[in-house]
Amino acid sequence: MGQTGCQSVNRRPTAAERRCRRLWFAGRLVTRVSASRLLGLRPFFLSHLITGHCNFLCPQCLWKNNAAGDLTAGEIRRFYAEAQSQGFIANYVWGGEPLQRRDVAAILAASRAAGLFTLVNTNAWFLAQRLDEIAPSVDAFILSLDHPLAELHDAHRGLTGSHARVLDAIDLVHRSQPGLTIIVNTLVMRQNLDALDEMLELWRRLGVAGYMNFIERDLMRAGRRDETRSSDLDLTPEELRRAAAHLARRQSEGAPILNSRAYFDTFANGRRPYRCHFPKVFLEVCADGSVVDCTATERPVGNVSRDRLRDILGRPRIAGMIEDGARWCSVHNNADRIDTSLTWELHPPVLLTLGRLAWGR
Numbered sequence: 359m360g361q362t363g364c365q366s367v368n369r370r371p372t373a374a375e376r377r378c379r380r381l382w383f384a385g386r387l388v389t390r391v392s393a394s395r396l397l398g399l400r401p402f403f404l405s406h407l408i409t410g411h412c413n414f415l416c417p418q419c420l421w422k423n424n425a426a427g428d429l430t431a432g433e434i435r436r437f438y439a440e441a442q443s444q445g446f447i448a449n450y451v452w453g454g455e456p457l458q459r460r461d462v463a464a465i466l467a468a469s470r471a472a473g474l475f476t477l478v479n480t481n482a483w484f485l486a487q488r489l490d491e492i493a494p495s496v497d498a499f500i501l502s503l504d505h506p507l508a509e510l511h512d513a514h515r516g517l518t519g520s521h522a523r524v525l526d527a528i529d530l531v532h533r534s535q536p537g538l539t540i541i542v543n544t545l546v547m548r549q550n551l552d553a554l555d556e557m558l559e560l561w562r563r564l565g566v567a568g569y570m571n572f573i574e575r576d577l578m579r580a581g582r583r584d585e586t587r588s589s590d591l592d593l594t595p596e597e598l599r600r601a602a603a604h605l606a607r608r609q610s611e612g613a614p615i616l617n618s619r620a621y622f623d624t625f626a627n628g629r630r631p632y633r634c635h636f637p638k639v640f641l642e643v644c645a646d647g648s649v650v651d652c653t654a655t656e657r658p659v660g661n662v663s664r665d666r667l668r669d670i671l672g673r674p675r676i677a678g679m680i681e682d683g684a685r686w687c688s689v690h691n692n693a694d695r696i697d698t699s700l701t702w703e704l705h706p707p708v709l710l711t712l713g714r715l716a717w718g719r
């Protein structure tokens with residue numbers, strides 16, 4: 359039986375083992391950020407869309423591509439092994455809907471076997487069905503929840519029963535996988551703007567904390583710009599400002615919001631540019647293996663199915679992205695970009711949140 363971090367693989371970890379593993383990872387993350395700041399190292403956290411396919415119909419999605427060809431599990435296994443040898447320490451797995459892949463258990467096991475702290479973002483539709491086979495390889499689930507009311511979440515996501523599956527999955531994980539972290543992710547948009555307090559109350563009732571992410575603008579993914587997305591999702595600048603101020607206030611009152619206060623401050627008085635360090639931390643890889651140049655998504659840096667990762671990491675655009683983020687680019691609205699940038703800056707409140715998550719709150 360293999361051993362990674364504090365936990366034997368291939369069996370159900372205990373809550374104590376999961377906490378130990380989270381603390382071990384948090385220490386590794388801070389050490390790695392500190393070393394990178396001093397030595398200018400390359401990204402060390404994968405963001406891997408393991409499939410473009412998804413069973414949902416969310417109008418905000420810029421990533422779903424049911425015609426996409428995905429890497430095989432064998433190609434992914436080789437890629438993860440190379441990532442390990444290139445110093446990567448974690449893997450954020452998403453899609454499309456990652457649990458829709460029949461071989462997802464093998465892929466996540468490969469991620470764990472490569473020593474990667476493994477987080478899985480899912481719409482939860484298949485989670486109850488796949489939980490036992492994947493849980494030993496997963497360190498945290500990120501579940502999407504877009505409205506506190508079942509009928510509105512389901513209507514938005516295009517599948518009746520999707521809200522119930524999220525709630526059932528949270529309950530099942532809490533009962534059957536002690537200590538396994540669940541984080542809820544809510545996209546703040548016109549459709550749920552008046553229901554943010556109800557959403558926070560639902561998070562509290564479910565015993566979870568989460569991130570509030572303002573809907574993205576001016577991005578291009580899967581060959582589409584966001585003007586192809588229905589514009590009735592978008593917040594006006596005034597709505598964005600009010601929502602940010604309101605969520606910051608709710609957070610200060612004790613609501614279980616994981617975003618940094620600085621995240622909300624970025625939007626509370628009119629969106630402010632920030633210094634993006636995301637490319638110093640993350641390497642984004644699409645379902646077909648192409649490596650994303652985040653400031654020029656139509657022009658991938660390479661493809662992990664045909665290029666060696668070591669060669670990709672040495673290409674000028676990797677350094678170029680890092681420079682673009684530091685000098686001028688701050689187009690993204692998501693907490694993963696802004697709070698990652700603050701983690702890079704060793705921003706104490708963000709480190710405190712990481713510490714609380716690692717301890718299990």
Ligand code: SF4
Binds near residue numbers: 688695
């Ligand atoms: S804000 Fe700019 S530099 Fe940062 S991740 Fe987004 S596109 Fe890349």
